[in-house]
Amino acid sequence: MDETLVSATVSAAMLDQWEEATVSFGRQYTTTAPLRLLCDVLLELSAVRTAMSRRQPIDLQERLCRMAAQLSGLSGMILINLGDHRLARSFFRTGRTAADETGDRALRAWICARESLVPLYFGDAREALNLAKKSRDMAGSTPCPAQAMAPVVEARALAALAGNDNKKEIVDQAKRALARARNAFSHMKAEDREDVAFGYTEKQLYFHQGDVLTKLGQTLEAEVVLDQALGKYEDHILDQTLIRLDQAQCKLLDGDVREAVAIATKALSLVPVDYLTDLIVRPAILLGDRLRAANAPNLDEYLAQLRRPKQHQMQGGDA
Numbered sequence: 001m002d003e004t005l006v007s008a009t010v011s012a013a014m015l016d017q018w019e020e021a022t023v024s025f026g027r028q029y030t031t032t033a034p035l036r037l038l039c040d041v042l043l044e045l046s047a048v049r050t051a052m053s054r055r056q057p058i059d060l061q062e063r064l065c066r067m068a069a070q071l072s073g074l075s076g077m078i079l080i081n082l083g084d085h086r087l088a089r090s091f092f093r094t095g096r097t098a099a100d101e102t103g104d105r106a107l108r109a110w111i112c113a114r115e116s117l118v119p120l121y122f123g124d125a126r127e128a129l130n131l132a133k134k135s136r137d138m139a140g141s142t143p144c145p146a147q148a149m150a151p152v153v154e155a156r157a158l159a160a161l162a163g164n165d166n167k168k169e170i171v172d173q174a175k176r177a178l179a180r181a182r183n184a185f186s187h188m189k190a191e192d193r194e195d196v197a198f199g200y201t202e203k204q205l206y207f208h209q210g211d212v213l214t215k216l217g218q219t220l221e222a223e224v225v226l227d228q229a230l231g232k233y234e235d236h237i238l239d240q241t242l243i244r245l246d247q248a249q250c251k252l253l254d255g256d257v258r259e260a261v262a263i264a265t266k267a268l269s270l271v272p273v274d275y276l277t278d279l280i281v282r283p284a285i286l287l288g289d290r291l292r293a294a295n296a297p298n299l300d301e302y303l304a305q306l307r308r309p310k311q312h313q314m315q316g317g318d319a
Helices: 002-006 012-028 034-052 058-082 084-103 105-115 119-120 125-139 146-163 168-186 204-213 220-230 236-253 256-270 277-293 299-306 306-319
Strands: none
Touching: 002 168, 012 034, 012 058, 034 058, 058 084, 058 105, 058 119, 058 277, 084 105, 084 119, 084 168, 105 119, 105 125, 119 125, 119 146, 146 168, 146 204, 146 220, 168 204, 204 220, 204 236, 220 236, 236 256, 236 277, 256 299, 277 299, 299 306
């Protein structure tokens, strides 16, 4: 019995290395092509899974569960970027199971908040709203990234549900959610405000506020916030592109169709093909439809940029 209680197939030093690697993957989230990063994260997750299949001392097992939750959540985030929402949901479910084993409310709330982006980006704003509220309840009064992320997703989901109606009640609800997010952000730990993957950063907050205001049709406020957001980004081409597409949408709503096309075309031209995933292509196609409906000039170049992923896949197949 004594041997069983102290048995371990991993050492504390090995876990230290794995935890450092997990933090490193979080930093690479904004600078490495999604598919390439996913391969590295899954290799690390496989090693953690192997270690968890054996009996470990309780303190090591809890650390393994935490890493499993973080790596599964990060895999889900990358799969959102790649446009694979079904597999993303699968990894978030795994992350929830692992996070539940730790008993860490902040970690559980982070997983739930990140998962809420799946329905938000892929067409079910009502489910996104429900998951965001669930994340907020999990976080409770604990200062953590989810306290800021969850109300932001609430606001984005409300804005999406408002559609073209922009009823005052929904606008007010969305703005109150943004106010809660800003307040929670001010109480977050400094290290969480610098962590783009496992925390929540100021540039993300500006970007998401601008996105809400754009969807609510409040273009004057939106353009100011989106400009501030873009000025804070030095990496993460995916977020930068989504910001520029929102800027184009603002111009379109203001009736400046020519400028909307110019901004949108430039936005897509700056994206390397490896990053031109469904996360970008879906809103870009939707914007293209709106530009076409507005009889936008010079639309051919924009549509040519949208066709690049297919051309790249065809070339890859020939190789």
